[in-house]
Amino acid sequence: MLKFTKLQEDGKARRGILETAHGHVQTPTFMPVGTVGSVKAMTPEAVRATGAEIILGNTYHLMLRPSAERVAAFGGLHRFMNWPGPILTDSGGFQVMSLSGLRKITEEGVAFNSHLSGERFMLSPERSMEIQNLLDSDITMAFDECVKYPAEKSVVKKSMERSMRWEKRSKDAFIDRKGYGLFGIVQGGMFRDLREQSIKALTDIGFDGYAIGGLAVGEGQDMMFSVLDYTACALPDDRPRYLMGVGRPSDIVGSVLRGVDMFDCVMPSRSGRTGQAFTSHGVLNMRNACHIDDHNPLDATCTCPTCQNYTRGYIHHLFRAGEILGAMLLTWHNIHFYQNLMRQIRLAIEENRYQAFHDSFMEQYAYDRKM
Numbered sequence: 001m002l003k004f005t006k007l008q009e010d011g012k013a014r015r016g017i018l019e020t021a022h023g024h025v026q027t028p029t030f031m032p033v034g035t036v037g038s039v040k041a042m043t044p045e046a047v048r049a050t051g052a053e054i055i056l057g058n059t060y061h062l063m064l065r066p067s068a069e070r071v072a073a074f075g076g077l078h079r080f081m082n083w084p085g086p087i088l089t090d091s092g093g094f095q096v097m098s099l100s101g102l103r104k105i106t107e108e109g110v111a112f113n114s115h116l117s118g119e120r121f122m123l124s125p126e127r128s129m130e131i132q133n134l135l136d137s138d139i140t141m142a143f144d145e146c147v148k149y150p151a152e153k154s155v156v157k158k159s160m161e162r163s164m165r166w167e168k169r170s171k172d173a174f175i176d177r178k179g180y181g182l183f184g185i186v187q188g189g190m191f192r193d194l195r196e197q198s199i200k201a202l203t204d205i206g207f208d209g210y211a212i213g214g215l216a217v218g219e220g221q222d223m224m225f226s227v228l229d230y231t232a233c234a235l236p237d238d239r240p241r242y243l244m245g246v247g248r249p250s251d252i253v254g255s256v257l258r259g260v261d262m263f264d265c266v267m268p269s270r271s272g273r274t275g276q277a278f279t280s281h282g283v284l285n286m287r288n289a290c291h292i293d294d295h296n297p298l299d300a301t302c303t304c305p306t307c308q309n310y311t312r313g314y315i316h317h318l319f320r321a322g323e324i325l326g327a328m329l330l331t332w333h334n335i336h337f338y339q340n341l342m343r344q345i346r347l348a349i350e351e352n353r354y355q356a357f358h359d360s361f362m363e364q365y366a367y368d369r370k371m
Contacts (some may be wrong), residue, residue: 002139002181002208004240008350012233012259015349018240019137020086021179022078023053027240028256028345031056031088031264032337035131036065037081040269041324041331043246044083050304050332051339053085054138056264058129060092060123062102064114076136088264090127090244091170091185094146094213105145107162125169141211142170144185149217156189163187164201170204183242189214190223192230199234206301210235211242212260216251225254232259249278249341253361256345257354268338270329275319279337282365284312286330291316304336 003019032047035058039047047055057077062068065146074080077087083275093118096103096110103112109124125143134139144163147156168185174182182208188194202210212231215224228243232255235241242262243255252263265342268278279299284291286298306315306329318326348357 001176001178002240004209004238006197006238008184010352010354011257013256013345013349013354014261015346016240016261018261019179020054020181022084022086022138022179025053025086026342026346027261028252028342028349029262030252030342031262032335032338033266033269034081034083035266036061037071037077039331039335041273041327042269042335044081046198046332047083048085050242050336051343052335055083055085055087057087057089057135057137058092058095058253059089059128059135059141060095062089062135063092063121063123063131064116068131070150071272072134072136076134078136086138089132089137089141090142091143092123093141094245095145096123097146098245098317100358105162106308107165108246109143110145117362126173129170129173129175139209140170140180140182142167142182142184142207142303144187144213146187146214146217147189149189149214149219153188153189153191153194156187156285157194158190160187160189164198167202168205171207183207183209183211183240185213185244186231186235187214190219190227192227195227195231196234196261198270199231207239209242209262211244213244215243216245216247216265221248221251221254225258228255228258228260229368235259249338250362250365252338252341253345253358253365254328256349257358268334269331272334273327275330276334277315277330278334286312286315286326287319287346288316293348298330298333299337301361302333302336302340304333306330306333306336 006016008015016027034055127142143166145159147159184202186198188198240261243260247265275287277298291312297307348354
């Protein structure tokens with residue numbers, strides 16, 4: 001069982017600490033994504049140096065390669081990838097639902113063909129719990145179904161109700177022990193009554209934390225915030241709240257205002273590999289020719305190794321030349337930027353000035369909401 005302590009509130013924004021078998025996590029927190037046991041273009045030591053305390057792995061990808069059993073033989077995912085801190089694992093539900101014609105959903109679970117080999121697999125709530133246990137995940141996610149957006153209400157309702165049955169089976173199959181926890185996932189699309197039904201079902205089951213799924217799937221930021229306005233505050237006050245797959249810096253700042261504690265997204269690492277840098281002045285495209293003779297760092301206010309040691313002109317050169325180092329330096333900077341943003345968020349809550357911080361940030365980062 002996990003221990004979550006809420007240290008302070010500023011409006012709906014919450015400052016807390018989550019205690020796991022592999023260490024403490026300060027919340028609000030952002031989790032870099034290490035889907036297959038690696039945060040792309042980063043060593044675990046570099047990820048840790050950015051201030052990240054917890055990372056995310058994925059059941060679907062790790063079950064296919066190298067297999068959960070093989071990871072367990074190495075002592076679990078922490079030892080396998082040399083990450084000593086907490087790990088949260090996604091249940092695999094989102095990935096198998098994305099396979100479209102390669103999968104078949106039944107009450108038992110999802111039968112699907114591997115996108116790697118074509119081999120047929122079955123992923124059920126019980127098998128997802130078994131895999132995440134083999135990986136030694138500190139935070140296990142219940143198995144659910146995430147429908148595409150937009151979808152008819154009848155489709156969303158049927159999916160949500162099946163997800164609630166699957167999540168009850170996940171709870172029954174989860175092996176509870178000190179420092180480890182299981183999160184339930186709220187579904188229901190953009191329909192308030194379905195979200196409320198989902199929350200009622202999950203709280204009746206009882207989980208160590210609650211995730212909000214089915215958002216950041218193309219609905220736009222205004223609609224996402226609208227759903228969060230009535231969803232986040234309806235979740236148990238004494239449990240961590242996790243918004244899955246989010247997101248952009250402005251998404252995070254706005255979601256914390258609405259009571260969310262935990263986030264993950266591939267954006268800082270993916271942007272690092274494609275030449276985009278997040279800075280205090282906006283997003284830079286380092287492939288643009290305007291940087292070719294620029295002797296300045298990416299961000300003069302940033303303390304990351306990239307900004308302390310390398311110029312925009314050099315990073316531009318690396319991307320134009322196709323050098324791997326460009327992706328490494330930019331990813332390091334981006335993940336540092338996100339972790340520094342979380343530090344600023346936590347400090348603003350501690351000092352009871354989060355609304356002012358939010359308003360200033362959202363005005364400055366208006367461009368981000370259009371990315």
